[in-house]
Amino acid sequence: MAESTTKRRLAVDVGGTFIDYVLLDETTGEVVVEKQPATASNLLNEFMTGIERLPVPLSEIELLIHGTTVALNTLVQLRGAKTGLLTTKGFRDVLELGRGGRPDMFDLQITAPEPLVERKLRREIGERLAADGGVVRPVDFDEVKREVDFLVGQGVKAVAITFLHSYKNPKHEQLVAEYVRSTYPDLSVSVSSELVREWREFERTSTTVINAFTQPHFAGYAGAVEAATRENGLANPIAFLRSNGGVMPISAAQRRPVDTLGSGPAGGVVGARALLAATPYRNGICADVGGTTYDVALIRDGEVVERSETIVEGRPIMGSVIDIVSVGAGGGSIASINPLSGTLKVGPESAGAHPGPACFGHGGTEPTVTDAQVILQMLDPDRFLGRRMTLDRERAEHAIIGALGDGASVVEHAAGIVAVAQANMANAIRQMTTQRGLDPREFVMISFGGGGGLFAAGVSEELGVRTVLVPPAAAGFSAWGMLTSDYREDATVTVSVPITTETYPLITRQLKELHAEATAALGGYGFPLDRVECSYSAEIRFAGQEHTLSTPVDAAVVEDDALELLGELPAQFAAQHRERYGHGDPEALTEVVTLRCRAIAPVVRPAFPTPPTVSEVTPVTSRDIWFPATGWCRDVPVYERADLGLGVTINGPAVVDEWTTTVIVPPAWNARIDQTGNLELTFDGKGSVR
């Protein structure tokens, strides 16, 4: 450990165009932000160049957390390793067959994604387990040897192993994996039971194959970053952000890169959770606004809402991840008239960074949401990105009239574009809330990402949300959020048994095994077990149903052998079911399908510096802005966020500017700085928002 008096933590978030660095002083909560352009071909050098510009050397940094989309890019761009699959005799086609669903039900011309492992490299092994895990046919090792040799002869660099029912009994997979690892130590080996212990063979095979496909590339990248940072004085292994919002050390990440696939938007969500914990609020809607997408996640009762499966380009991945709904709505979203319905469509097509919105003057000719915001003067063409860029209002106007015609004024068109974009954003939030029986009015919105402040109040008003929090440096909030991630391990297993007194011992035994598995992993990273906190949950359904609800299980069942507490699960579950679906018989037989243990080794939360108190604040400029409720408002004051502090409240309409983000405070809203430095917007209109 470095000999520094203060502990420092560094987050490095590698995105498509920039690398963001956030350096945190754990004791003061003080933050230093740095940025470095990113190009795929020279990533490691650029990574280190940015590090060199930080005010402290790596030797004074205790923990480096790295967020990377390397594994995701490897998958999406199909640049992974040549991969082979070993699977149960009779089932090599499972990976390519999939499950047969197609949401575009009228599409006559269906095409499926190409399998990551072509049929020739999917090899069958004589072995079979029954549904209860019993051995129907032992592993035929002559066949294993022959098939592995064949794959090596074909030049595969990675091998995935998935046998039927391995979630119940991993023995066959383990035996074959041991053979492959000892015979061909250079091969990357991914084993389904080491990644997920849940049933459904297609989804589990897909997860294992994706891990195998991305592993060599990811491990190479991670190893190079590790070597370079250690050489430059970093004392501890680097940690990687996971899709579930936790972090894992490089040793684990190199084995299971599939766990990093959804980590891109995770930093902001765990950051929002930490931020909310310092406020009186318990329920939050996280809204991350980029140029192309609007990402929504939920925090309920202080915890991030998760789901158990992700689909990337038609390929499913099992495992707990933050539940994020992403819709194609952002500053770059393109507006057009839908020829079929005659209605105004905004997104999901995006002008992206190149050519970008028409007003950027980089050759974009289609009208975007940003162009509309320039027309409505929500954005000041001369103060964009801290004056680093000037926007061209004339080009924006031209693009809008060109695409939408002169049936209405350019201002009416622009107002329409913003209204549709906001409605799309509100629908994404409804999908996360009302669609699951939750009332958005019981949530506050945490808005971040460069474009967040432009939409936050407008979208909130549409949903009846009355409070919005905009953290400082909202554009780089994701990297700050990574600093609040805990080391975390989830262990799950499919059991599929009824909940009756006869099954209590089985359920308890399984939970204890999961506890041992999850804590052992954290112990392996060097955490003392007394620092590890565990929680338990069960996926439960009525006997005969398919879909489950996640119900918390009292830790006393495992820790104090209080088996009888399991008797409360059915009623708890039935109550949840009634809340969500309006019916649920507490007497009906229930089944537990999946058990889960989550072990957490918490990191120290960053402190929040107390904002200064100010007695008054004067606007730096003013401009006319168009609002849906009022039309043009004259001379709307514009404040610099840095001038704000405790003790003053700004009444809307107003604008608060920071160098990377603009926050609109519409009429009937006000804004103030809260105790932890967030800009808090409050709707003070009378009665319900709408």
Add this chain to the structure above:
Amino acid sequence: MKAIADPVKAEIARNALVSAAREMHDTLIRSAYNPLIFDVKDFGVTILSADGDLWADAPGLPVFVSSLPETVRSGIRRWGKDGFQEGDVLIANCPYLTGTHLSDTAVYMPVFHEGELVAFTATMAHWADIGGMSPGGWTVNSTEIYQEGLRFTNQRLHIAGEPNVDLLDFIAANVRVSHIVMGDLNAQIATCLTGARRIQSLCDRYDRKDVTAIMGDVIGRTEAALRRELAVLPDGRMERVLELDFDGIDRGYRPRVAVQVAVEGDRLTIGFDGTSAAAPGPINVGSAAAFSAVTEAVKGILDPLGPTNEAHLKVIDVTWPEERTLVTPGQPSPCDSYGYVGTSLTELIAHAMTEVAPERGRAASYQMVSDYVLRTKAGTRQFVFAEPVMGGHGAFEGHDGGTFVFSGDGDTLNTPVEVMESRYPLRCERFAFNTESPGAGEFRGGMGVIRDIRALEDDCMIKTALENTKDPLALGLHGGAAGESTRTVLTYASGEAETQHERVGDFPVPKDTVMSLRTGGGGGYGDPLLRDPARVLKDVDNDFLDLDGARTVYGVHLLRDENGELSVDERATERERASLREGRRP
């Protein structure tokens, strides 16, 4: 509120209704009890106007696209628009109203805003049982609708918000597995309520008259756009005819589906001249579902990805036969296995329309098929395992056909082997491509699958749904070959095997019999002799085709070196293709 251009309000209202329909969809699959709903997605959810016009739907099965509007309209005819009260929930499943079979039960609800009827929310879902002679429905040999189960014709399940206990008790007493059926019924009611709440909040935001006016406008514009699409197509009159194997009852009856498609200017007319009289057996399809099957093909050609609304129905003119036929049955014609004719209609019409829209369609797909393994004997652990098994889609320009996609159906998922084996005394021994199934072509048809299931215990029976084994539905296009049809191979414990080319119902299989269902492939597109030899090589390399097939079907000579690597012998291929072309001459 400052006036903003109308297309904005319209987009917001329309998106709100689509998202409300998706919310209904999620509510249904997450709270249903029956795998035909939560996995197979054998259901439809829609939002309709106060007149029963389709406003929005969500992914399920397209066969309900016009069934639900027709059903709600039949309810309006029965009770009158002022005959509904807030909180009413209605039920209908009569094939002569709803179009499909009794198992597909429509549950719908009038939606009121400030006391005025503004819309309907509706679901139609396949129940686990509906009473009737065959457990789980899909009867293969009924001769009258009365044998097929309970029939509802717009009765009220709830009256003004109160459950109609008389009727609910009556239903529970007349179906097998009543706890599952009543669970699904509750899920359907919850689904309708979910949609109703969202419509009410939309009406809070916009005036309810505006919502109706906006959707009327959207439908009008969509219809105009569809007519523009039609006008772009060359005029043409096409027809297709298909013989079916058997109606399940009468060996002397020859079931025949004939369709005529006429494109003239911006009008599209469908006729059924030459279609057989109503069948004595249960393969008739009610006209509301026949119309869905037509709509499915036409939307697939004109606007496959756009949100569905009433315009997609209105753009089609149908000349219905005056007499009672396979597509216009009346009481008491049985309809329980309506799907064969339904699938045939969709595939034949889409295939016919490729004559005027060659780049939009595809070759035809396999005829639908499903299997059941069940045990109903008293004293045993009873079970019914049912699953549709997907097959191959037809090929199209530039692409081999889709593999393992439900034909004529929608977002249907199969049952994972691990789940099946955990629940039933069955073991799946193979789940693989049926490489013999696709029709050859420059682009070949998609493949069906082989699914081998062993009965591990005594007293099991099987039911299979085979059709079009003699006159395959999977027609090729532009010289592509037809796909193979589905068959079942039973292998008994003795090793003796039996191939079935016809469907069976409640067919006993002794312990350790392996039922191998081999589903059909899609039709090919273009002349097989024009297939890129590189594609042929790849198919051989991946064991989709053997060297002999490469030569005799595609005229491609492949060489295999000592390392097993394949290469194309180009000169031999040229010679082979020339001689095969020569051999084709009369």
